Amino acid sequence: xxxxxxxxxxxxxxxxxxxxxxxxxxxxxxxxxxxxxxxxxxxxxxxxxxxxxxxxxxxxxxxxxxxxxxxxxxxxxxxxxxxxxxxxxxxxxxxxxxxxxxxxxxxxxxxxxxxxxxxxxxxxxxxxxxxxxxxxxxxxxxxxxxxxxxxxxxxxxxxxxxxxxxxxxxxxxxxxxxxxxxxxxxxxxxxxxxxxxxxxxxxxxxxxxxxxxxxxxxxxxxxxxxxxxxxxxx
Numbered sequence: 001x002x003x004x005x006x007x008x009x010x011x012x013x014x015x016x017x018x019x020x021x022x023x024x025x026x027x028x029x030x031x032x033x034x035x036x037x038x039x040x041x042x043x044x045x046x047x048x049x050x051x052x053x054x055x056x057x058x059x060x061x062x063x064x065x066x067x068x069x070x071x072x073x074x075x076x077x078x079x080x081x082x083x084x085x086x087x088x089x090x091x092x093x094x095x096x097x098x099x100x101x102x103x104x105x106x107x108x109x110x111x112x113x114x115x116x117x118x119x120x121x122x123x124x125x126x127x128x129x130x131x132x133x134x135x136x137x138x139x140x141x142x143x144x145x146x147x148x149x150x151x152x153x154x155x156x157x158x159x160x161x162x163x164x165x166x167x168x169x170x171x172x173x174x175x176x177x178x179x180x181x182x183x184x185x186x187x188x189x190x191x192x193x194x195x196x197x198x199x200x201x202x203x204x205x206x207x208x209x210x211x212x213x214x215x216x217x218x219x220x221x222x223x224x225x226x227x228x229x230x231x232x233x234x
Contacts, residue, residue, distance in 0.1 A: 090159030149180030
């Protein structure tokens with residue numbers, strides 16, 4: 001069952017004083033099944049991060065549409081789109097974006113606090129999410145007391161705390177060494193295969209991409225190949 005569909009997605013940007021238009025993404029179609037781990041790869045400038053931002057409702061497409069859980073994101077106003085992002089999409093970025101003045105537990109609970117949930121519910125959900133990523137014992141620490149790998153696992157817990165329909169990860173291992181990168185990718189695999197979470201990850205790292213169930217390769221704003229693990233290019 002598809003949980004996300006991208007239909008003829010395009011994104012153009014104006015550059016320079018002469019308002020020249022550059023196509024970052026040029027007519028992309030694919031769907032993501034519930035419980036699937038998809039990697040999107042490509043060289044710098046291939047359009048992969050722009051595509052991910054459109055999938056997450058961060059950037060509106062120039063044309064085409066994104067459908068998440070049967071909701072066309074293009075039909076939503078800014079407030080409704082922000083609500084979908086907060087409640088149904090979990091974001092993981094290369095930089096962990098943890099607030100330095102808050103404990104790890106408080107950072108993880110923050111999306112629920114912003115959504116108006118009660119203190120007890122926020123605390124319980126944050127502890128559950130930290131337990132899922134093996135960080136419960138570090139819940140009281142501030143970000144500067146954690147390693148990079150621990151901070152990223154905390155950021156993953158924050159992405160999971162709302163029990164989103166889909167997790168979108170933009171270069172989640174880009175700031176980590178090889179050992180911590182492997183741990184983060186193993187964690188994402190466990191979330192998909194053990195907890196039936198859906199993950200779409202942008203990465204330039206072939207080893208990270210190889211861990212996914214499926215790899216979509218982009219070139220010049222278009223899908224160059226769409227390959228299931230263990231299969232040939234489609």
